[in-house]
Amino acid sequence: MDLKPLPRPEHPDPYTVLDRRFVYDSPWIRIREDRFRHRRGAEGRYAVCGFHRTACGVLALDDQDRVVLVGQWRYPLEAYSWEIPEGGGDISESPFEAMRRELAEEAGLAAQVWEPLAFFHTSNSSTEEEAFLFLATGLSPFDGHQAEDDEELLLHREPFQDCLRRVLAGEITDSLTVVALLALQGGRSGVAAALDPALAERFFQRPQDHPSAGRARWRELDGP
Structure with a gap:
């Protein structure tokens, strides 16, 4: 509809x-x-x-309907956080390119199927940041996985329904993870709608080729 x-x-x-x-x-x-x-x-x-970077995340589901979660300490919160694999895409790489790289780097995984899942603004009262979320299935190990020298990551697979319960209980609070889980639940419940085709294309396009109105404002400044 x-x-x-x-x-x-x-x-x-x-x-x-x-x-x-x-x-x-x-x-x-x-x-x-x-x-x-x-x-x-x-x-x-x-x-x-x-x-400077684009917020991207991937809800990676294995064949047992378990979500791949990454655990890490979040410095601004002074708290430990369990999240989907996520990261910042460079202006010269598409959200898809960024998340394929992050899934390999953070979780040591590749995926056969990638689908745009959701798009949102993370905090529109203070920033123009955009977030692009994917659903990835058909997971397989990716050789060459190595954490960055400023990262200490744990990996865990949690049943999808249990992840939803942890969101509602306030245990999983990362915004990209919360939106991704609720978006997939919406689709499974029959209330999802197709992304606008122009928006869906942006998941596979580089931000430098289509700056958002908020990001384009920075071009008006004489500065760094």
Whole structure:
């Protein structure tokens, strides 16, 4: 069943940007501050965090319907986290290329079948980051697996239904993992919808060839 578009205002953007400036830049993130005027009269400053890499993840399922999970310490949270294999794709590689590499590097696996699963924005109040999630099946060992020198990873396979229970219990909290599991459950429950064809193509295209509107904003700055 085709879904009708959700309603939106005739002129949805209420902001006039007065100026932009770089605040911070690193190999992973960049921060800028925009000075704006809202059409209702308010003026203020908006800090925006941008990511040089594209957030990507893969829900890898084996032939026993078990999810491949990676365990690691998450520095910002000061907590241990179990997650699907995920990583940041370079601007010159597609999400598919990035996740095929990450699945091999993190889990020592290759997959025969790759399907786009879900697309979402990780935190749209403060960043323009996009996330591309795949479903991968037909798993097999990949030779040459070696962890990075700043990674300590554990691998575990957990039944899909148990992963869902852990999400609802607040034990699995990583956003890419939560969305991937719920998206697959939606499909299995018969409530899934096909991705827009243009969006589905982006899973296999390089970000430098189709910058999002949020990412393209950074080109307007004279900075790093």
